Amino acid sequence: MASAAFFSTCLLANKNYLFLAPTNASAKGYISNLRVPNLASIVLRNERFVRLRGLVAMVDEGASKVSDDDSRMKIPHVLTVAGSDSGAGAGIQADLKACAARRVYCSTVITAVTAQNTVGVQGVSNVPEDFVAEQLKSVLSDMEVDVVKTGMLPSIGIVKILCNTLKEFPVQALVVDPVMVSTSGDVLAGPSILSTFREVLLPMADIITPNLKEASALLNGMQLETVDDMRSAARLLHNMGPKNVLVKGGDLPDSSDAVDILYDGLNFYELRSPRIRTRNTHGTGCSLASCIAAELAKGYPVVSAVKVAKRYVETALGYSKEIGIGNGPQGPFDHLLRLKSHSQDCHRQRPFSPSDLFLYAVTDSRMNKRWGRSIADAVKAAIDGGATIVQLREKDAETKDFLESAKACLRICRSHGVPLLINDRVDVAIACDADGVHVGQSDMPAHVARTLLGPEKIIGVSCKTPEQAQQAWVDGADYIGCGGVYPTNTKENNTTVGLDGLKTVCTASKLPVVAIGGIGVSNAGAVMEIGVPNLKGVAVVSALFDRESILTETKKLHSVLLGSNVGGT
């Protein structure tokens, strides 16, 4: 293990650069094992912090790359200073999820641990003040924090520690969510803290985000019942020192809209949106403030940050209306808009298996039109005949119609345990939650599709050469479609690779392969006879869908394939 002792000499240290040299041969060996070509390149350039500790930690962990400034990408960074919510709807957990959803890095300083669920807060244990200080120093002395966002600050001491630490380690912006009472009505910061908020914290804030109760508490119990009251409150709170005040009117009685007032000392902005009627509002305040912090960390001005944050929370609330977590009156919502598609669906996507490629049915809108069938009917017939995977290749369809058909086909496919892929259209695959996509060399690159679709979706790539097959593997594809093996009328200007070309691609490929192009009942056996283990099946368009009976033709092809030597199955 390399450690700090290996770095004895600080050749030059000033505000901007720190050069390190190892003390002995074993350190040099260690460094060269890490493929750092030149020690002089270990230059840590940072206006604010010298990262010796971070560097040694990286070396200790055997990281393969020691800090190379030019290749480091600055990621917007929010530090949340808040309490933990064991139910994970609010607090630190909400902040982490909101920042992840907004694509911002989020570090955490925990001020208190709450035992909490959808019913209420059953217990609170404050983190010792010294340890809050230690967490703050750890993060702020090493990581480049852009914006600090505060939530539950349960003691006067913690507020003071935070403010003093921020003077030592200044950040671009401070977002203060003056949490006092949880959504369930439990007290999270008592009234004794109000004067410290007013005198110490608020003057440092770039924006504060009180709800009506919090605004009222900060203003000595002022009645807030109308939008005009909110404007007055925003002005009075602004007089306490924060640069911007967002008074949230979520609790305003008798309003069909959710109205928030933003005041920057000059202008009032009345931000209105339709009120979303849902039980799942636990954590909206924390999430809104975190999202504002995230947008500020990206460099957006306050007004845009607040508008984006409001839109984000509304979208998530609307999406999460039917989600049922916990039995209490206030449930959490889904920050990442990802939970629903899997929960309601009794027929979920199952993991991809190469043997799925055995009888691969590829639809064609023109053929279905010619035979007067819907895509869904065609898909159903192919599955009944033995298709083991289906691809919707609807080149002429309008997007709206295509999406509706895809949803209908997905229901059929899922109920039969058959994967459904979408040709070319990654957007449609995402919109209907299909099992994956098939892309060609001139379509969206597979690595981009993988980023958009996530790790579990199936991605197939068309390849005619070993180089393309290698690239498909590197890009994270699951299988390769190789062809046209034989001449075809289905795809124009498509060069034919023949059985030899197919064999060359299969041999070069680390991925399973399906053959395509001019394949049908008469020649499927010959294709499979080339006898390479990773050739797993045939993909067929016209031999199934340009026929009177899809069912009959699929059954015939199925029995031909069963009689042939399909690699590895």
Ligand SMILES: Cc1ncc(COP(=O)(O)OP(=O)(O)O)c(N)n1
């Ligand atoms: C299984 C399978 N293999 C190859 C293709 C062809 O895809 P691509 O090269 O993108 O051409 P189009 O199908 O988009 O015309 C495929 N669709 N399926």
Ligand SMILES: Cc1ncsc1CCOP(=O)(O)O
């Ligand atoms: C989409 C595609 N990619 C290579 S050949 C081909 C068309 C296959 O259609 P058919 O099975 O009717 O020959």
Ligand SMILES: [Mg+2]
């Ligand atoms: Mg394509």
